[in-house]
Amino acid sequence: MARRTTIGIGLDIGSTTTKGILVDSSGTVLAASLVTTGASAPIAARHVMDELSQTSGKELTGLPIITTGYGRTSVEFAHETVTEITCHSMGVHSLNPDIRLLIDVGGQDSKVIRIGPNGRPTDFELNDKCSAGTGRFLEVMARVLEVSIDDLGPLALRSTSPSTISSTCTVFAESEVVGRIGTGAAPADIAAGAHLAMAGKVATLAKRVGLVTPVGVTGGVALNPAFRHYLSKQLNSSLWMPDKPQLTGALGAAILAVKR
Amino acid sequence: MGQEERHTEEKVYRQLRANSLLQEIMLRYMMEGQAASEQGKLAWVTSGFPVEIPVTMGVNVSYPEQYGAIIGSQKVGPEICGFAEELGYSQELCSYARSSIGSVRYPEKSPLDGLPKPQALLACNNICGTVLRWYDAVSQMTGAPVFLFDTPPTEGDQPSHHREYVRQSVLRLIDFLSRTFHTSFSEERLRKVGELSGEAIDLWTRSLKACRNRPSPLNCADRFLAMAPIVALRGTEPAIEFYQALLEEVQERVSQGLGAIRDERIRLLWDDIPPWFTIFRFFNGLAARGVVFPADTYTHAWSGSLAGADLLDSVVSVYSNVYLNKGLEAKVDKMCELIKEYSLDGFIMFSVRSCKRYSLGQLVSKELVMERTGVPGVVIEGDMVDSRLFNDAQIQTRLDALLEMFL
Ligand code: SF4
Numbered sequence: 001m002a003r004r005t006t007i008g009i010g011l012d013i014g015s016t017t018t019k020g021i022l023v024d025s026s027g028t029v030l031a032a033s034l035v036t037t038g039a040s041a042p043i044a045a046r047h048v049m050d051e052l053s054q055t056s057g058k059e060l061t062g063l064p065i066i067t068t069g070y071g072r073t074s075v076e077f078a079h080e081t082v083t084e085i086t087c088h089s090m091g092v093h094s095l096n097p098d099i100r101l102l103i104d105v106g107g108q109d110s111k112v113i114r115i116g117p118n119g120r121p122t123d124f125e126l127n128d129k130c131s132a133g134t135g136r137f138l139e140v141m142a143r144v145l146e147v148s149i150d151d152l153g154p155l156a157l158r159s160t161s162p163s164t165i166s167s168t169c170t171v172f173a174e175s176e177v178v179g180r181i182g183t184g185a186a187p188a189d190i191a192a193g194a195h196l197a198m199a200g201k202v203a204t205l206a207k208r209v210g211l212v213t214p215v216g217v218t219g220g221v222a223l224n225p226a227f228r229h230y231l232s233k234q235l236n237s238s239l240w241m242p243d244k245p246q247l248t249g250a251l252g253a254a255i256l257a258v259k260r
Numbered sequence: 261m262g263q264e265e266r267h268t269e270e271k272v273y274r275q276l277r278a279n280s281l282l283q284e285i286m287l288r289y290m291m292e293g294q295a296a297s298e299q300g301k302l303a304w305v306t307s308g309f310p311v312e313i314p315v316t317m318g319v320n321v322s323y324p325e326q327y328g329a330i331i332g333s334q335k336v337g338p339e340i341c342g343f344a345e346e347l348g349y350s351q352e353l354c355s356y357a358r359s360s361i362g363s364v365r366y367p368e369k370s371p372l373d374g375l376p377k378p379q380a381l382l383a384c385n386n387i388c389g390t391v392l393r394w395y396d397a398v399s400q401m402t403g404a405p406v407f408l409f410d411t412p413p414t415e416g417d418q419p420s421h422h423r424e425y426v427r428q429s430v431l432r433l434i435d436f437l438s439r440t441f442h443t444s445f446s447e448e449r450l451r452k453v454g455e456l457s458g459e460a461i462d463l464w465t466r467s468l469k470a471c472r473n474r475p476s477p478l479n480c481a482d483r484f485l486a487m488a489p490i491v492a493l494r495g496t497e498p499a500i501e502f503y504q505a506l507l508e509e510v511q512e513r514v515s516q517g518l519g520a521i522r523d524e525r526i527r528l529l530w531d532d533i534p535p536w537f538t539i540f541r542f543f544n545g546l547a548a549r550g551v552v553f554p555a556d557t558y559t560h561a562w563s564g565s566l567a568g569a570d571l572l573d574s575v576v577s578v579y580s581n582v583y584l585n586k587g588l589e590a591k592v593d594k595m596c597e598l599i600k601e602y603s604l605d606g607f608i609m610f611s612v613r614s615c616k617r618y619s620l621g622q623l624v625s626k627e628l629v630m631e632r633t634g635v636p637g638v639v640i641e642g643d644m645v646d647s648r649l650f651n652d653a654q655i656q657t658r659l660d661a662l663l664e665m666f667l
Binding site for chain 2: 084086121122129
């Protein structure tokens with residue numbers, strides 16, 4: 001970088017959505033954007049850059065950009081790429097420095113990160129090989145139950161007796177749910193069972209890294225109240241969630257960009 | 261490979277001069293194997309087999325696992341494993357076994373036209389139980405008889421009845437080889453072979469230990485290639501010739517302060533078998549980022565020498581106590597010991613889908629090693645031969661995240 005700057009840009013290019021954040025050196029968010037990644041990560045990233053520029057009213061040319069997420073290497077205008085593990089860790093640390101264990105559940109993966117006192121990760125585990133335990137699992141369940149993904153969580157919370165969904169595989173769980181519908185189980189109970197199964201998978205991953213409270217949750221799936229409810233029960237711990245849990249990766253990237 | 265990439269590789273990595281001698285020795289070894297097979301004197305052996313016994317008795321040996329590594333390096337693993345899968349073998353079966361069975365089925369479609377045909381199959385289960393069934397399958401296809409050298413797993417001290425049992429296996433082995441190959445055994449010759457074997461192991465161990473230096477004179481890929489004679493040629497003169505040359509070069513590097521990689525910044529431990537199909541790309545890619553591997557659990561596994569008044573007893577204890585025949589606790593101890601001894605900053609555990617014996621328990625050991633040493637580690641998943649099981653992007657994210665911890 002030719003000149004020192006006090007503003008940095010973080011782009012989190014995930015498989016489902018692309019997120020962007022513009023922060024200044026005090027950590028204040030000047031603009032944020034979230035778009036669907038679609039078929040082209042570079043196009044989505046451009047789109048996010050345009051939105052950041054419009055919202056903040058700032059010219060972004062020349063500002064340091066760090067990309068993260070699975071598409072992090074697909075954008076040629078980035079100055080550096082950093083993994084989502086470090087970025088989420090830094091992002092959450094800037095919002096709540098007490099958090100030592102972070103559970104991030106996105107559309108296609110879930111990760112559990114132990115955060116060190118300086119905000120850097122000290123250990124982590126990823127589940128990115130199997131869609132059970134990720135947002136994709138809930139999307140499939142919502143489709144089978146014919147409700148929107150946003151309504152699935154609230155529906156599940158109405159249940160008093162969750163169905164048992166024993167399969168830990170999305171494909172098999174789908175047929176299991178179809179079977180439950182066939183035997184007349186209430187949609188709310190089935191939805192609750194699906195959340196329970198998924199939260200169980202995520203909790204296992206978390207326990208592998210080691211439970212340290214307080215626990216933070218981020219990622220798009222964190223917005224789902226039933227997921228938080230069942231995860232909190234499984235871990236026997238309350239969960240802290242930032243206002244915009246999908247944006248912490250981009251926030252961490254932006255903070256690192258300012259420090260560059 | 262593009263011009264630019266080659267240039268970077270030249271910059272990050274120092275080629276060993278001894279590699280040309282290695283190639284020469286291994287080529288000669290393969291030709292001897294071919295000739296032995298034609299004379300009806302070739303046995304296939306597993307990597308942890310007490311090879312000094314057949315060598316003493318004038319029986320040549322070939323290593324299907326080493327051949328598996330060749331299949332992997334030539335990037336034809338999926339194809340050759342596929343031949344075994346067509347025969348009905350599961351994709352879950354070890355890819356050394358699958359590639360071996362596949363190449364026995366279609367030698368003409370396999371690298372080097374397959375391993376030379378064996379007259380006996382010598383399996384020792386101190387590395388895993390898979391080898392027995394694998395050799396049974398090859399036996400069905402080739403007609404060569406199988407000998408099982410049974411070494412029950414050891415946990416702590418080996419009880420005397422256990423030693424006696426393994427000792428009986430040595431005697432049975434001598435008997436089996438005498439009958440199969442019409443040859444004889446002499447303790448005097450075993451002592452000579454044991455001495456040669458011990459000398460090679462000693463030279464090799466000294467090269468390994470030299471990696472305690474900063475910068476480390478050898479990187480992972482160097483050791484994985486250089487270990488070929490310690491596996492295949494234990495008890496022979498060429499192995500000693502090579503390890504002498506290697507040690508000289510290693511000592512020269514140490515005295516001149518030259519590292520295996522040009523810019524050593526992070527020192528890591530490697531656990532498990534390497535991904536043969538991408539071994540240079542993988543380790544040189546990390547070398548370009550300043551990462552060197554001064555130690556690994558794999559090439560350190562060949563360390564026991566035959567010695568003492570009771571040579572057969574020495575065979576029993578060396579081959580019962582190989583790394584994979586011991587419990588998880590011993591593996592954790594070994595990793596912690598290597599991390600300390602070689603001043604390592606962290607570790608990478610390659611969870612090899614094929615090898616349950618090596619890879620089972622890695623998630624638990626990872627936590628234990630981190631706790632005991634205070635350095636971070638990561639588990640990446642894949643396979644040593646079957647590149648279909650190796651997901652580059654997922655592995656890259658884990659490696660990047662580990663390296664970011666050192667920033
Ligand atoms: S299962 Fe493991 S120890 Fe056994 S042959 Fe395969 S790689 Fe070797």
